[in-house]
Amino acid sequence: MNILNISLMAPQAGAQGGSSAISFLFFGGMIVVMWLFMIRPQTKKAKLQKQFIDNLKEGDKIVTIAGIHGKVKRMNEDNTVLVEVSPGTTFTIERSAISMEYTQSHQKPAATK
Structure with missing residues (x-):
């Protein structure tokens, strides 16, 4: 397939109406889920590790x-x-x-x- 065929097969923006808004919400939701399940626990764990090391005696x-x-x-x-x-x-x-x-x-x- 070449680029012309791919661009002709793609739906037009006016045909679906609000598909860009739905795509934007889906992408935003993916970022929120990634933050909740990956980034937040790692930062929390790093904070606890730093506290543990600072409290050693x-x-x-x-x-x-x-x-x-x-x-x-x-x-x-x-x-x-x-x-x-x-x-x-x-x-x-x-x-x-x-x-x-x-x-x-x-x-x-x-x-x-």
């Missing part, structure tokens, strides 16, 4: 995004955290490398049977 048990379990030994001024993974073994990580989800699931008490 020395002695908190954490899990990094790499899956390393440890305890916060010291909070540094340059957005890094000194983490103790075993007695006498520490390393420095970025605050953003701490996973909120795994840390919270690790801190929940085990379900009793």
Whole structure:
């Protein structure tokens, strides 16, 4: 098919009357649904992650995004955290490398049977 055939097959604007308004409403509805189900939850999750990292303190048990379990030994001024993974073994990580989800699931008490 060429462009001439496609343009001849397309309905004319005067023939359907309000089709442009319906198309505009449909497109607007799609944007609202995308915002509700995709963008809003991600911004909410990012806000909770930032709050979690800002509220960390020395002695908190954490899990990094790499899956390393440890305890916060010291909070540094340059957005890094000194983490103790075993007695006498520490390393420095970025605050953003701490996973909120795994840390919270690790801190929940085990379900009793």
